[in-house]
Amino acid sequence: MAKEAMAKLTAANPTANLAALIRDGGFLTRARVAAWAGMMAAGFAVALLLLGAAAHGASDYAGRPLGTDFSNVYAAGRAALAGDAAAPFDILRQQKAEQAIFGPATPLYGWHYPPYFLLAAAALARLPYLPALLVWQGASLLLYLLSLRLLLLKSAAPQLARDRLFLPVALGFTAVFVNLTHGQNGFLTAALFAGGLALLDTRPVLAGLLFGLLAYKPQFAAVVPLALAATGRWRALLSGSATVLVLTLAVTLIFGAAVWPAFLASMHFTRTVVLEQGSTGFHKMQSVFALVRLWRGPVALAYLIQALAAGAGLFALLRIWRSDLAAGYKGAALCLCALLLTPYCLDYDLVLLAPAIALLAAEGRARGFAPFEIAALAGLWLLPIAARAIAAFLFLPLAAPAMMALLWLIYRRCDAAGPAVLAGMKSPT
Secondary structure: OHHHHHHHHHHHOHHHHHHHHHHHOOOOOHHHHHHHHHHHHHHHHHHHHHHHHOOEOOEOOOOOEOOOOHHHHHHHHHHHHOOOOOHHHOHHHHHHHHHHHHOOOOOOOOOOOOHHHHHHHHHHOOOOHHHHHHHHHHHHHHHHHHHHHHHHHOOOOOHHHHOOOHHHHHHHOHHHHHHHHHOOOHHHHHHHHHHHHHHOOOOHHHHHHHHHHHHHOHHHHOHHHHHHHHOOOHHHHHHHHHHHHHHHHHHHHHHOOOHHHHHHHHHHHHHHHHHHOOOOOOOOEOOHHHHHHHOOOOHHHHHHHHHHHHHHHHHHHHHHHOOOOOHHHHHHHHHHHHHHOOOOOEHHHHHHHHHHHHHHHHHHHHHOEOOOHHHHHHHHHHOHHHHHHHHHHHOOOOHHHHHHHHHHHHHHHHOOOHHHOOOOOEOOO
Protein backbone atom coordinates (compact mmCIF):
# COMPACT_ATOMS: atom_id res chain seq x y z
CA MET A 1 0.00 0.00 0.00
CA ALA A 2 2.78 2.44 0.85
CA LYS A 3 4.51 1.80 -2.50
CA GLU A 4 1.21 2.31 -4.36
CA ALA A 5 0.62 5.58 -2.51
CA MET A 6 4.13 6.77 -3.31
CA ALA A 7 3.68 5.83 -6.98
CA LYS A 8 0.45 7.83 -7.15
CA LEU A 9 2.10 10.79 -5.45
CA THR A 10 5.06 10.88 -7.85
CA ALA A 11 2.78 10.39 -10.85
CA ALA A 12 0.76 13.39 -9.72
CA ASN A 13 3.90 15.44 -9.12
CA PRO A 14 6.37 15.03 -12.04
CA THR A 15 8.82 17.49 -10.48
CA ALA A 16 9.08 15.40 -7.32
CA ASN A 17 9.43 12.28 -9.45
CA LEU A 18 12.30 13.80 -11.43
CA ALA A 19 14.03 14.97 -8.25
CA ALA A 20 13.74 11.48 -6.79
CA LEU A 21 15.20 9.93 -9.95
CA ILE A 22 18.18 12.28 -9.82
CA ARG A 23 18.68 11.76 -6.09
CA ASP A 24 18.56 7.97 -6.28
CA GLY A 25 20.07 7.55 -9.76
CA GLY A 26 17.12 5.46 -10.91
CA PHE A 27 17.33 6.97 -14.39
CA LEU A 28 20.66 5.22 -15.06
CA THR A 29 19.61 1.70 -15.95
CA ARG A 30 21.99 -0.85 -17.46
CA ALA A 31 20.17 -0.61 -20.80
CA ARG A 32 20.65 3.16 -20.88
CA VAL A 33 24.33 2.88 -19.97
CA ALA A 34 24.81 0.41 -22.82
CA ALA A 35 22.91 2.60 -25.29
CA TRP A 36 24.66 5.86 -24.40
CA ALA A 37 28.14 4.35 -24.20
CA GLY A 38 27.70 2.50 -27.47
CA MET A 39 26.37 5.57 -29.27
CA MET A 40 29.16 7.76 -27.94
CA ALA A 41 31.93 5.31 -28.85
CA ALA A 42 30.49 4.71 -32.33
CA GLY A 43 29.95 8.42 -32.88
CA PHE A 44 33.53 9.22 -31.90
CA ALA A 45 34.83 6.55 -34.29
CA VAL A 46 32.80 7.96 -37.18
CA ALA A 47 33.87 11.54 -36.38
CA LEU A 48 37.54 10.53 -36.33
CA LEU A 49 37.18 8.71 -39.66
CA LEU A 50 35.55 11.78 -41.21
CA LEU A 51 38.30 13.99 -39.79
CA GLY A 52 40.88 11.75 -41.41
CA ALA A 53 38.99 11.60 -44.71
CA ALA A 54 38.82 15.41 -44.90
CA ALA A 55 42.55 15.81 -44.21
CA HIS A 56 45.13 17.05 -46.68
CA GLY A 57 48.37 15.29 -45.88
CA ALA A 58 49.21 16.02 -42.25
CA SER A 59 46.68 18.89 -42.00
CA ASP A 60 42.98 18.76 -41.24
CA TYR A 61 40.09 20.45 -43.07
CA ALA A 62 40.89 23.79 -41.37
CA GLY A 63 44.60 23.72 -42.22
CA ARG A 64 45.69 22.73 -38.71
CA PRO A 65 47.98 19.77 -38.10
CA LEU A 66 46.04 16.59 -37.44
CA GLY A 67 46.15 16.00 -33.72
CA THR A 68 46.69 19.78 -33.32
CA ASP A 69 48.61 19.82 -30.01
CA PHE A 70 50.71 16.81 -30.94
CA SER A 71 52.42 19.07 -33.49
CA ASN A 72 54.31 20.81 -30.67
CA VAL A 73 55.47 17.45 -29.31
CA TYR A 74 56.68 16.38 -32.74
CA ALA A 75 58.45 19.68 -33.43
CA ALA A 76 60.14 19.56 -30.02
CA GLY A 77 61.24 15.99 -30.66
CA ARG A 78 62.72 16.96 -34.01
CA ALA A 79 64.67 19.80 -32.37
CA ALA A 80 65.96 17.45 -29.67
CA LEU A 81 67.10 14.92 -32.28
CA ALA A 82 68.88 17.73 -34.12
CA GLY A 83 70.88 18.51 -30.98
CA ASP A 84 68.97 21.66 -30.01
CA ALA A 85 66.81 20.42 -27.15
CA ALA A 86 66.57 23.90 -25.60
CA ALA A 87 64.86 25.34 -28.69
CA PRO A 88 61.27 24.24 -27.86
CA PHE A 89 61.35 26.35 -24.69
CA ASP A 90 61.82 29.49 -26.83
CA ILE A 91 58.31 30.24 -28.08
CA LEU A 92 59.47 31.98 -31.27
CA ARG A 93 61.86 29.21 -32.23
CA GLN A 94 59.20 26.62 -31.49
CA GLN A 95 56.74 28.42 -33.77
CA LYS A 96 59.28 28.56 -36.59
CA ALA A 97 59.97 24.85 -36.18
CA GLU A 98 56.27 24.03 -36.39
CA GLN A 99 55.78 26.19 -39.45
CA ALA A 100 58.80 24.59 -41.13
CA ILE A 101 57.14 21.19 -40.71
CA PHE A 102 53.47 21.99 -41.28
CA GLY A 103 53.49 25.17 -43.36
CA PRO A 104 53.72 28.94 -42.80
CA ALA A 105 50.01 29.28 -41.89
CA THR A 106 50.33 26.90 -38.94
CA PRO A 107 49.10 28.52 -35.69
CA LEU A 108 51.33 28.42 -32.64
CA TYR A 109 51.17 25.34 -30.45
CA GLY A 110 53.41 26.11 -27.50
CA TRP A 111 55.65 23.64 -25.70
CA HIS A 112 54.99 24.00 -21.96
CA TYR A 113 56.35 20.73 -20.61
CA PRO A 114 59.35 20.04 -18.40
CA PRO A 115 62.37 18.52 -20.17
CA TYR A 116 61.27 15.02 -19.09
CA PHE A 117 58.73 14.88 -21.90
CA LEU A 118 61.49 15.39 -24.46
CA LEU A 119 62.32 11.70 -23.97
CA ALA A 120 58.96 10.68 -25.44
CA ALA A 121 58.97 13.50 -28.00
CA ALA A 122 62.37 12.55 -29.39
CA ALA A 123 61.41 8.87 -29.64
CA LEU A 124 58.21 9.70 -31.54
CA ALA A 125 59.94 12.21 -33.82
CA ARG A 126 62.01 9.40 -35.34
CA LEU A 127 58.84 8.46 -37.26
CA PRO A 128 57.04 10.47 -39.94
CA TYR A 129 54.37 12.70 -38.45
CA LEU A 130 51.21 10.70 -39.12
CA PRO A 131 52.67 7.33 -37.99
CA ALA A 132 54.05 9.10 -34.90
CA LEU A 133 50.59 10.51 -34.12
CA LEU A 134 48.94 7.11 -34.57
CA VAL A 135 51.56 5.35 -32.44
CA TRP A 136 51.25 7.96 -29.70
CA GLN A 137 47.47 7.95 -29.52
CA GLY A 138 47.13 4.20 -30.02
CA ALA A 139 49.74 3.24 -27.43
CA SER A 140 48.55 5.72 -24.81
CA LEU A 141 44.90 4.75 -25.38
CA LEU A 142 45.83 1.10 -24.87
CA LEU A 143 47.67 1.99 -21.64
CA TYR A 144 44.57 3.89 -20.50
CA LEU A 145 42.32 0.87 -21.09
CA LEU A 146 44.70 -1.66 -19.54
CA SER A 147 45.39 0.41 -16.43
CA LEU A 148 41.70 1.17 -15.96
CA ARG A 149 40.91 -2.53 -16.17
CA LEU A 150 43.68 -3.33 -13.68
CA LEU A 151 42.31 -0.69 -11.32
CA LEU A 152 38.84 -2.24 -11.47
CA LEU A 153 40.25 -5.74 -10.96
CA LYS A 154 41.81 -4.45 -7.71
CA SER A 155 38.67 -2.54 -6.72
CA ALA A 156 35.71 -3.41 -4.51
CA ALA A 157 33.81 -4.72 -7.55
CA PRO A 158 36.31 -6.59 -9.76
CA GLN A 159 33.45 -7.99 -11.84
CA LEU A 160 33.13 -4.58 -13.50
CA ALA A 161 36.47 -5.16 -15.23
CA ARG A 162 35.05 -8.29 -16.87
CA ASP A 163 31.67 -6.78 -17.67
CA ARG A 164 30.98 -6.46 -21.39
CA LEU A 165 30.09 -2.80 -20.80
CA PHE A 166 33.63 -1.97 -19.66
CA LEU A 167 35.03 -1.28 -23.13
CA PRO A 168 32.16 0.86 -24.50
CA VAL A 169 31.93 2.86 -21.25
CA ALA A 170 35.71 3.45 -21.16
CA LEU A 171 35.88 4.37 -24.87
CA GLY A 172 32.62 6.32 -24.85
CA PHE A 173 33.78 8.54 -21.97
CA THR A 174 33.58 11.93 -23.62
CA ALA A 175 37.05 13.09 -22.53
CA VAL A 176 38.46 10.30 -24.72
CA PHE A 177 37.24 12.07 -27.87
CA VAL A 178 38.55 15.45 -26.70
CA ASN A 179 41.97 13.93 -26.06
CA LEU A 180 42.06 12.06 -29.39
CA THR A 181 41.22 15.10 -31.49
CA HIS A 182 43.92 17.14 -29.73
CA GLY A 183 46.64 14.48 -29.87
CA GLN A 184 47.12 15.11 -26.16
CA ASN A 185 48.54 13.14 -23.24
CA GLY A 186 45.46 12.72 -21.05
CA PHE A 187 45.51 8.95 -21.62
CA LEU A 188 49.05 8.71 -20.25
CA THR A 189 48.24 10.82 -17.18
CA ALA A 190 45.14 8.75 -16.40
CA ALA A 191 47.05 5.49 -16.97
CA LEU A 192 49.84 6.46 -14.56
CA PHE A 193 47.35 7.47 -11.87
CA ALA A 194 45.23 4.35 -12.37
CA GLY A 195 48.22 2.03 -12.42
CA GLY A 196 49.79 3.66 -9.37
CA LEU A 197 46.56 3.43 -7.38
CA ALA A 198 45.96 -0.17 -8.44
CA LEU A 199 49.40 -1.28 -7.24
CA LEU A 200 49.84 1.00 -4.24
CA ASP A 201 48.96 -1.55 -1.55
CA THR A 202 50.49 -4.66 -3.17
CA ARG A 203 53.46 -3.33 -5.19
CA PRO A 204 54.34 0.04 -3.60
CA VAL A 205 57.74 0.35 -5.31
CA LEU A 206 56.21 -0.14 -8.77
CA ALA A 207 53.35 2.19 -7.84
CA GLY A 208 55.89 4.83 -6.81
CA LEU A 209 57.68 4.43 -10.14
CA LEU A 210 54.43 5.10 -12.01
CA PHE A 211 53.69 8.12 -9.84
CA GLY A 212 57.25 9.37 -10.43
CA LEU A 213 56.71 9.30 -14.19
CA LEU A 214 53.99 11.91 -13.66
CA ALA A 215 56.82 14.44 -13.35
CA TYR A 216 56.23 15.15 -17.04
CA LYS A 217 52.96 16.81 -15.93
CA PRO A 218 53.98 18.31 -12.57
CA GLN A 219 50.82 20.35 -11.97
CA PHE A 220 48.94 17.08 -11.49
CA ALA A 221 51.75 15.13 -9.84
CA ALA A 222 52.29 17.60 -6.97
CA VAL A 223 49.42 16.27 -4.86
CA VAL A 224 50.63 12.64 -4.94
CA PRO A 225 53.64 12.90 -2.55
CA LEU A 226 51.49 14.84 -0.09
CA ALA A 227 48.95 12.01 0.08
CA LEU A 228 51.68 9.36 0.29
CA ALA A 229 53.55 11.18 3.06
CA ALA A 230 50.38 11.89 5.03
CA THR A 231 49.59 8.18 5.16
CA GLY A 232 53.13 6.91 5.75
CA ARG A 233 53.55 5.19 2.37
CA TRP A 234 57.31 5.71 2.44
CA ARG A 235 58.30 2.94 0.03
CA ALA A 236 56.10 4.37 -2.70
CA LEU A 237 57.27 7.90 -1.93
CA LEU A 238 60.96 6.94 -2.05
CA SER A 239 60.43 4.98 -5.26
CA GLY A 240 58.70 7.97 -6.86
CA SER A 241 61.44 10.33 -5.74
CA ALA A 242 64.12 7.99 -7.10
CA THR A 243 62.27 7.80 -10.41
CA VAL A 244 62.26 11.58 -10.75
CA LEU A 245 65.97 11.70 -9.87
CA VAL A 246 66.82 9.07 -12.51
CA LEU A 247 64.71 10.90 -15.10
CA THR A 248 66.48 14.16 -14.29
CA LEU A 249 69.91 12.61 -14.71
CA ALA A 250 68.88 10.87 -17.94
CA VAL A 251 67.48 14.06 -19.47
CA THR A 252 70.57 16.04 -18.48
CA LEU A 253 72.95 13.44 -19.92
CA ILE A 254 70.98 12.97 -23.14
CA PHE A 255 69.94 16.53 -23.95
CA GLY A 256 72.42 18.64 -21.99
CA ALA A 257 72.15 20.81 -18.90
CA ALA A 258 70.99 23.81 -20.96
CA VAL A 259 67.44 22.43 -21.09
CA TRP A 260 66.85 23.26 -17.42
CA PRO A 261 67.50 27.03 -17.47
CA ALA A 262 65.62 27.15 -20.79
CA PHE A 263 62.64 25.47 -19.16
CA LEU A 264 62.71 27.78 -16.14
CA ALA A 265 62.88 30.84 -18.40
CA SER A 266 59.91 29.57 -20.46
CA MET A 267 57.71 29.38 -17.37
CA HIS A 268 57.34 33.17 -17.39
CA PHE A 269 55.61 33.06 -20.78
CA THR A 270 53.47 30.11 -19.72
CA ARG A 271 52.38 31.83 -16.53
CA THR A 272 51.73 35.33 -17.88
CA VAL A 273 50.52 34.80 -21.44
CA VAL A 274 49.01 31.32 -21.46
CA LEU A 275 47.56 31.18 -17.95
CA GLU A 276 46.95 34.74 -16.73
CA GLN A 277 46.09 36.33 -20.09
CA GLY A 278 44.35 33.22 -21.34
CA SER A 279 45.92 33.00 -24.80
CA THR A 280 44.74 29.40 -24.96
CA GLY A 281 41.22 30.49 -24.04
CA PHE A 282 39.75 30.56 -20.55
CA HIS A 283 36.77 28.55 -21.83
CA LYS A 284 39.13 25.66 -22.58
CA MET A 285 40.56 25.62 -19.06
CA GLN A 286 38.70 23.71 -16.37
CA SER A 287 40.12 25.26 -13.19
CA VAL A 288 38.75 27.59 -10.55
CA PHE A 289 41.34 30.15 -11.69
CA ALA A 290 39.98 30.07 -15.25
CA LEU A 291 36.42 30.32 -13.94
CA VAL A 292 37.22 33.62 -12.22
CA ARG A 293 39.10 34.96 -15.26
CA LEU A 294 36.27 33.93 -17.61
CA TRP A 295 33.98 36.10 -15.51
CA ARG A 296 36.44 39.00 -15.94
CA GLY A 297 37.86 38.72 -12.44
CA PRO A 298 41.35 40.23 -11.96
CA VAL A 299 44.39 37.98 -11.88
CA ALA A 300 45.02 38.53 -8.17
CA LEU A 301 41.45 37.55 -7.29
CA ALA A 302 41.69 34.47 -9.51
CA TYR A 303 44.85 33.34 -7.71
CA LEU A 304 43.24 34.00 -4.32
CA ILE A 305 40.10 31.98 -5.06
CA GLN A 306 42.19 29.22 -6.66
CA ALA A 307 44.32 29.09 -3.51
CA LEU A 308 41.26 28.91 -1.27
CA ALA A 309 39.74 26.15 -3.39
CA ALA A 310 43.05 24.28 -3.44
CA GLY A 311 43.40 24.59 0.32
CA ALA A 312 39.89 23.27 0.88
CA GLY A 313 40.49 20.42 -1.58
CA LEU A 314 43.79 19.49 0.05
CA PHE A 315 42.20 19.52 3.50
CA ALA A 316 39.43 17.22 2.24
CA LEU A 317 41.93 14.93 0.52
CA LEU A 318 44.14 14.49 3.58
CA ARG A 319 41.13 13.87 5.80
CA ILE A 320 39.80 11.29 3.35
CA TRP A 321 43.17 9.55 3.03
CA ARG A 322 43.72 9.44 6.79
CA SER A 323 40.20 8.11 7.42
CA ASP A 324 38.95 4.52 7.44
CA LEU A 325 37.22 4.92 4.09
CA ALA A 326 37.74 2.20 1.49
CA ALA A 327 40.66 2.59 -0.92
CA GLY A 328 38.37 3.34 -3.86
CA TYR A 329 37.10 6.55 -2.28
CA LYS A 330 40.66 7.63 -1.51
CA GLY A 331 41.85 6.96 -5.06
CA ALA A 332 38.92 8.86 -6.55
CA ALA A 333 39.58 11.82 -4.25
CA LEU A 334 43.24 11.88 -5.31
CA CYS A 335 42.32 12.06 -9.01
CA LEU A 336 39.79 14.82 -8.37
CA CYS A 337 42.21 16.85 -6.27
CA ALA A 338 44.98 16.49 -8.85
CA LEU A 339 42.68 18.27 -11.31
CA LEU A 340 41.29 20.81 -8.83
CA LEU A 341 44.49 21.99 -7.14
CA THR A 342 46.14 23.42 -10.27
CA PRO A 343 45.09 26.59 -12.08
CA TYR A 344 46.30 25.08 -15.37
CA CYS A 345 43.93 22.27 -16.33
CA LEU A 346 42.52 21.85 -19.85
CA ASP A 347 39.45 19.92 -20.99
CA TYR A 348 41.53 17.06 -22.44
CA ASP A 349 43.11 16.60 -18.99
CA LEU A 350 39.69 15.48 -17.77
CA VAL A 351 40.55 11.96 -18.95
CA LEU A 352 41.87 11.73 -15.38
CA LEU A 353 38.25 11.62 -14.26
CA ALA A 354 38.02 8.08 -15.67
CA PRO A 355 39.83 6.38 -12.73
CA ALA A 356 37.74 8.44 -10.29
CA ILE A 357 34.47 7.45 -11.97
CA ALA A 358 35.56 3.81 -12.18
CA LEU A 359 36.52 3.62 -8.50
CA LEU A 360 33.35 5.31 -7.28
CA ALA A 361 31.22 3.07 -9.50
CA ALA A 362 32.96 0.03 -8.03
CA GLU A 363 32.51 1.22 -4.44
CA GLY A 364 28.88 2.06 -5.13
CA ARG A 365 28.31 -1.35 -6.65
CA ALA A 366 29.79 -3.03 -3.58
CA ARG A 367 28.53 -0.77 -0.77
CA GLY A 368 25.72 1.34 -2.17
CA PHE A 369 25.55 4.82 -3.66
CA ALA A 370 24.97 7.95 -1.62
CA PRO A 371 22.22 10.34 -2.74
CA PHE A 372 23.09 12.18 -5.97
CA GLU A 373 26.28 10.13 -6.41
CA ILE A 374 25.09 8.27 -9.52
CA ALA A 375 23.90 11.53 -11.10
CA ALA A 376 27.26 13.16 -10.36
CA LEU A 377 29.16 10.29 -11.99
CA ALA A 378 26.92 10.33 -15.05
CA GLY A 379 27.28 14.10 -15.35
CA LEU A 380 31.07 13.99 -15.19
CA TRP A 381 31.15 11.18 -17.76
CA LEU A 382 29.21 13.38 -20.19
CA LEU A 383 30.62 16.81 -19.32
CA PRO A 384 34.10 16.95 -20.95
CA ILE A 385 32.84 17.07 -24.53
CA ALA A 386 30.50 19.97 -23.76
CA ALA A 387 32.49 21.86 -21.11
CA ARG A 388 34.34 24.06 -23.59
CA ALA A 389 31.25 25.06 -25.58
CA ILE A 390 29.14 25.74 -22.49
CA ALA A 391 31.86 27.97 -21.05
CA ALA A 392 32.42 29.78 -24.36
CA PHE A 393 28.81 30.53 -25.25
CA LEU A 394 26.99 30.56 -21.92
CA PHE A 395 29.87 31.65 -19.66
CA LEU A 396 29.11 28.69 -17.40
CA PRO A 397 32.33 26.84 -16.62
CA LEU A 398 30.91 23.67 -15.11
CA ALA A 399 33.81 21.25 -14.75
CA ALA A 400 35.47 22.69 -11.63
CA PRO A 401 32.22 23.07 -9.64
CA ALA A 402 31.13 19.57 -10.70
CA MET A 403 34.42 18.06 -9.52
CA MET A 404 34.20 19.96 -6.24
CA ALA A 405 30.66 18.64 -5.71
CA LEU A 406 31.81 15.05 -6.25
CA LEU A 407 34.74 15.54 -3.87
CA TRP A 408 32.28 16.86 -1.31
CA LEU A 409 30.14 13.73 -1.68
CA ILE A 410 33.21 11.62 -0.92
CA TYR A 411 34.23 13.84 1.98
CA ARG A 412 30.79 13.50 3.59
CA ARG A 413 31.42 9.79 3.99
CA CYS A 414 34.10 10.46 6.59
CA ASP A 415 32.21 13.29 8.26
CA ALA A 416 31.56 12.98 11.98
CA ALA A 417 27.84 12.82 11.27
CA GLY A 418 28.42 9.32 9.91
CA PRO A 419 25.32 7.34 9.00
CA ALA A 420 23.04 10.36 9.31
CA VAL A 421 24.79 12.03 6.41
CA LEU A 422 24.31 8.99 4.19
CA ALA A 423 20.67 8.45 5.03
CA GLY A 424 18.82 7.27 1.95
CA MET A 425 21.85 5.54 0.45
CA LYS A 426 20.85 3.35 -2.49
CA SER A 427 21.62 -0.33 -2.10
CA PRO A 428 23.73 -2.00 -4.78
CA THR A 429 21.91 -3.92 -7.50
